[in-house]
Amino acid sequence: MSAFTTRLSAVSEGVRIAIDSVRANKVRAGLTILGIAVGVFVVVAISAAVHGINQSVANDFASTGPTTFFVTRYPISFENCDGSEGACAWLRNPPIRGNEVEALRRLSNVEAVGERIDWGAKVKYRDVELPSAGVEGYSAEWTTIGAPEVYPGRAFTAAEARTGARVAVVTTTMAERLFGESDPIGKSITLNGVPFEVIGVYKDNSSFLSGGDRPKAVVPIDALVRYIGARRSNNGLAVKPREGVSRDVAIDDVTAAMRGLRGTRPSEESSFAIITQDKLLETYNSIFGMFFLVMIALSGVGLIVGGVGVIAIMMISVTERTREIGVRKALGATRATILWQFLVEAATLTGIGGAIGLFVGWLGALLIRNFTPIQASIPPLAVVAALGASAITGILFGMLPASRAARLDPVEALRYE
Numbered sequence: 401m402s403a404f405t406t407r408l409s410a411v412s413e414g415v416r417i418a419i420d421s422v423r424a425n426k427v428r429a430g431l432t433i434l435g436i437a438v439g440v441f442v443v444v445a446i447s448a449a450v451h452g453i454n455q456s457v458a459n460d461f462a463s464t465g466p467t468t469f470f471v472t473r474y475p476i477s478f479e480n481c482d483g484s485e486g487a488c489a490w491l492r493n494p495p496i497r498g499n500e501v502e503a504l505r506r507l508s509n510v511e512a513v514g515e516r517i518d519w520g521a522k523v524k525y526r527d528v529e530l531p532s533a534g535v536e537g538y539s540a541e542w543t544t545i546g547a548p549e550v551y552p553g554r555a556f557t558a559a560e561a562r563t564g565a566r567v568a569v570v571t572t573t574m575a576e577r578l579f580g581e582s583d584p585i586g587k588s589i590t591l592n593g594v595p596f597e598v599i600g601v602y603k604d605n606s607s608f609l610s611g612g613d614r615p616k617a618v619v620p621i622d623a624l625v626r627y628i629g630a631r632r633s634n635n636g637l638a639v640k641p642r643e644g645v646s647r648d649v650a651i652d653d654v655t656a657a658m659r660g661l662r663g664t665r666p667s668e669e670s671s672f673a674i675i676t677q678d679k680l681l682e683t684y685n686s687i688f689g690m691f692f693l694v695m696i697a698l699s700g701v702g703l704i705v706g707g708v709g710v711i712a713i714m715m716i717s718v719t720e721r722t723r724e725i726g727v728r729k730a731l732g733a734t735r736a737t738i739l740w741q742f743l744v745e746a747a748t749l750t751g752i753g754g755a756i757g758l759f760v761g762w763l764g765a766l767l768i769r770n771f772t773p774i775q776a777s778i779p780p781l782a783v784v785a786a787l788g789a790s791a792i793t794g795i796l797f798g799m800l801p802a803s804r805a806a807r808l809d810p811v812e813a814l815r816y817e
Contacts, residue, residue: 403553419748429749430708436753436793437760439702440786445768446759447782450688452774465676467647468545470505471496471637471654475673476683493671495633500661504639505601507657509650511642514541515621519630521591523617525578533574534616535591537624537635545638548618553585553600556620564622569600574615591617594627703789706753707797710746714801718742718808725808739806746798747791755791760782 473493504513517537523530540561542548548555548569556567568589573583575598596619599627604616624630641650651674658664658672718725725738761778768776 403734421752429713432713432749433753433756435702435704435706435709436750436790437702437706437757439699439706439755439793440754440790441764442695442702442760443786443789444758444778444782445595445764446692446699447785448761448765448776449768449774450583450692451779451782452769452776453688455775455777465756467650468638468640469647469651469677470675471639471658472514472673472675473633473636476679493673494662496635496637496672500658501637503657503661504637504654507650507653509642509645509653510639511538511737512544512640514545514638514640515539515635516542516638517621517624517630517632517635519624519628519634521617521628523574523578523589523591523592523615525587525589528578530574530577530615535624535628536616536618537621537630538618539621541638541640542618545640548602550581550600553598555600555602561620561622564620564626566594566619566623566627567599567604568596568617568619569613570598570618571604571616571804572601573604574617575601577615589617591619592628596623651676693753703793706750706790707793710749710794710797711800713749714742714746715804716796717745718801721805722791722808726812730748735806738808739802742802742805743795743798746802747794749798750790750794751787754787757790758786761786 406592471711473495474491501515504510515538519535519537520532521535523533523535538546540556540558540559541554543550550569553569555569559565560567567589570578570589571586578584578589579587584601587598588595589598590596596617602618603612619628621635625632639650639654641647655670655674659670662671664670728738765776765778768774
């Protein structure tokens with residue numbers, strides 16, 4: 401018999417003994433399997449969610465173009481504003497004014513500058529009411545920078561945006577909730593009691609960052625300010641460089657123009673913020689990286705609990721099978737053979753827990769995908785990591801009882817009652 405066949409036989413024997421041990425010690429084995437399953441479930445579910453969020457973020461960035469950047473009144477900051485002098489000086493930044501927007505649009509290296517205000521309103525059609533729906537105000541550049549897929553209907557024109565026409569483009573979700581199966585084009589809805597004509601429907605690129613596929617309407621920004629009471633001071637800009645112009649060159653031009661219009665001295669900080677997609681990604685990674693580490697730590701606790709259970713159940717197994725071990729050693733079994741058998745048994749025990757945790761994690765990913773805006777999916781690497789972690793846990797925590805079994809004196813083991 402070859403060495404490979406012998407080793408394969410030892411593995412199959414270890415697996416069989418592990419399954420028999422589970423059947424004979426259902427409670428102890430169940431607790432061990434549960435601990436491993438919880439740890440693997442957390443790894444798989446969190447990996448699926450993070451994978452979905454990463455894909456969502458990538459889609460968000462792709463929808464605005466890789467070179468598009470944003471000009472805002474406030475930067476992305478986690479600074480603690482305690483009210484002391486000098487703390488959070490950016491809170492005193494002035495709002496972005498109309499003359500500044502027009503000046504940026506005239507820059508030679510800039511293709512488009514779009515304004516945006518996020519707001520909310522009570523939306524109503526006949527007797528159907530959405531008490532708190534999202535309403536976004538955009539300038540005419542919305543279709544140039546955001547590239548929405550409007551069908552049926554159309555987006556508002558530059559003339560409608562300039563005059564603040566009371567027209568709205570609604571998401572498919574809002575259209576379904578307000579109009580059901582009927583055609584929404586041409587119908588009149590009210591936003592905080594003000595009538596707006598629906599001229600188009602678009603599929604929102606629902607994602608984790610955008611808040612999901614929720615009912616939302618897009619109207620000209622001037623209409624949002626004039627009729628719904630949005631504050632112009634909340635506006636932000638999306639700047640798209642001309643083709644062939646690098647993002648950094650366009651940022652330099654925008655920065656110089658804004659500082660010049662505001663009379664900012666060379667020694668003074670800018671009273672506005674320029675946010676690139678790299679900065680957004682860095683902020684995202686810092687937040688969710690910490691979140692992911694916490695979840696991994698929690699899964700580690702589950703694996704440790706399962707590992708302690710492995711030690712307990714394997715120690716009992718060694719004690720119960722002392723005479724068997726003595727007989728095997730008397731018949732020529734080496735320490736390595738005994739050690740290998742018990743390690744295979746421990747890895748099988750944790751492998752069962754890993755498989756259960758993987759299955760439950762897959763169900764969790766389906767629930768996340770179907771009931772949240774996160775398009776969760778399990779990356780293949782997460783499957784390998786989950787099963788590998790469960791097997792390694794079995795080997796590491798099974799080493800102590802396996803070593804004890806391997807070191808048993810065959811004469812003393814045969815005398816054990």
